[in-house]
Amino acid sequence: MSKRIVIDPVTRIEGHAKISIYMDDAGNVADAEFHVVEFRGFEKFCEGRPYSEMPGITQRICGICPVSHTLASAKAGDAIMSVSIPPAADKLRRLMNLGQFVQSHALSFFHLSAPDFLLGWDTPPASRNVFGIIAANADLARAGIRLRQFGQEIIEILGAKKVHPAWAVPGGVRSSLTPEGRARIKAWLPEAFATTKVAFDLWKKTMKTHGREIQIFGNFPSLFMGLVAPDGTWEHHGGKLRFTDSSGSIIADQVDVANYKDYIGESVQNSSYLKSPYYLPLGFPDGIYRVGPLARLNVAEQMGVPKADAELKLFKKLGRGAVTSSFLYHYARLIEILACLEYIERYMDDPELSSDYLRADAGINCLRGVGASEAPRGTLFHDYTVDRDGLLKGVNLIVATGQNNLAMNQTVAQIARYYVKGNEIKEAMLNRVEHGIRCYDPCLSCSTHAVGQMPLHIQLIAPDGQVLDEKMRG
Amino acid sequence: MERLKIATVWLGGCAGCHMSFLDLDEFLVDIADKIQVVYSPIADVKEYPEGVDVCLIEGAVCNEDNLELIHKIRARTKVLVSFGDCAVTANVPAMRNQFGLGNAESVLQRAYIDNAQYNPVIPKADGIVPKLLERVLPVHETVKVELYLPGCPPPADRIKALLGQVLAGQTPKLEGTQLKFG
Ligand code: SF4
DSSP, X not given: OOEEEEEOSOOSSBSOEEEEEEEOTTSOEEEEEEEEOOOOOHHHHTTXXXXXXXXXXXXXXXXXXXXXXXXXXXXXXXXXXXXXXXXXXXXHHHHHHHHHHHHHHHIIIIIIIHXXXXXXXXXXXXXXXHHHHHHHOHHHHHHHHHHHHHHHHHHHHHHSOSSSOSOEETTEESOOOOHHHHHHHHHHHHXXXXXXXXXXXXXXXXXXXXXXXXXXXXXXXXXXXXXXXXXXXXXXXXXXXXXXXXXXXXXXXXXXXXXXXXXEEEEOOTTOSSOEEEEGGGOTTTTOEEOSHHHHHHHOSBOSSHHHHHXXXXXXXXXXXXXXXXXXXXXXXXXXXXXXXXXXXXXXXXXXXXXXXXXXXXXXOOSEEEEEEEETTEEEEEEEEEOTTSBEEEEEEEOHHHHTHHHHHHHHHHHHHHHOOTTOOOHHHHHHHHHHHHTTOOBHHHHTTOOOOOOEEEEEEOTTSOEEEEEEEO | OOOXXXXXXXXXXXXXHHHHHHXXXXXXXXXXXXXXXXXXXXXXXXXXOSSEEEEXXXXXXEEHHHHHHHHHHHHHEEEEEEESHHXXXXXXXXXXXXXXXXXXXXXXXXXXXXXXXXXXXXXXXXXXXXXXXXXXXXXXXXXXXXXXXXXXXXXXXXXXXXXXXXXXXXXXXXXXXXXXXX
């Protein structure tokens, strides 16, 4: 391989990463690699802490989806105590998770990705961001900001804080939904539905003008994984694992999350702090699978709520078998926002969410506990081993973004192959390559339980190490 | 009026402080014509510019890339704000410091050797993955910091109070409940 192009850092994703594009002698793209460049070491430094502290510590892995970590961690704690939690606590945890899906998906769509397809790939970098959207369409920006705010407020109403609420605990939750909180959520719902409709209209126009992106932004066969209910309905907190292939056939179903290690292996790459999980029965790297909105909609048979189900039908028509284009993660994300709003609406009429029976109590009954939950970006696993006093002896975390690592690498290579030709580096081309990553909405603070930032620095490097061409962005 | 040039950076943190910044919600729209975000993970500028007025720094200094960037930021910025507990005290990322010398190796060993089934190896591709520092450091142990904004994360109100005072040309002063950690 004669040359390497580096994009550094990849921006408007939630974390820090670099991309290398390797060129062959003919000036064509040979391969591409996505590198995650920071690491914090949670799996080790949590050892010795009591398992009950973990929902508080592990949510500091990620401020974008702290709720996912705190819930998966609490679930692992439930398993260590071997309790089933009170029904109200389960519903309240679910409500908080729904709020988190709304805020995180709204952030991905409006703040991070829309600048590309609304303002255009070739907009100057200085205005290609949420402030550019504020300048171009203040009403839309405000609506998007408020949709994210709605999700954040649900989290705050339940947990007293928008980021890192100390609320979910092994055995249940600390507090229920207050009447004021219920009234506030209810009053806000119509606006949230209206904004979602605006987003759908915008997205459907985008699909008409972005046929090429649908074709080449991560469009390839792979497996898909997500949690489903016993009848195959979309799940976000609870249920069991299902794997399907790109023809849409189920290859493993109703897998208990505690047995994840029989299905998922983890591989390491020398050039990234992001590990690559793979489907163990197929081995590495054939066991490539995707998680997150696209995968969840591929594995689910229905959403379980009417408006989102109508959209799911349209969505499923976009694939033969599974929907395989990662550009359609954006679409899947909107369908999930809609489903979440419908589920939130249902909960608003459920008196149980005001119950004061919120916590099961027990000692250490099991020395290992696995908790899984769907994070906005995909399935999240927390696996703890404890001693008889409940102090942690071992921690293994498999986060959503890691599971898309292999797919992100393929996506970058596919886009680069199409746009990178010869020795010329075009800024707009690079933004497209980065958008390929943005489709997955990767959360890199999670993925490496980790995060550095440097300028965009692209180099074409000859086999002898000589720099042939160089560009900086800033 | 010249718009205030603001930068936000993300070192070893969880993005939670940035999420709290976004929790300013519509206040962001309201101040959009008074500030200019010249560098941020939510924007596309890749090179930290010269002449930045205020920089909010999230996260602790964990690796060589963080260290190089923080010195560049210091040289190009008037006011540095340690933004959130990780920047102020090193907080959660510094939990690995408890293992003393060799802690970087032991955390890497657990993640990439013990907890891997295929190709267990510690990532160290030259010039790509930065080396971890021997100790995780709060920002002020590496460069001079003007202001501290505590909280994990600092709630949006606290950020608003600070930005409001800066925009009004005052030297920010946080008091009472605005000074809580955690
Ligand atoms: S201070 Fe808290 S919220 Fe901010 S980066 Fe650190 S852990 Fe995250």
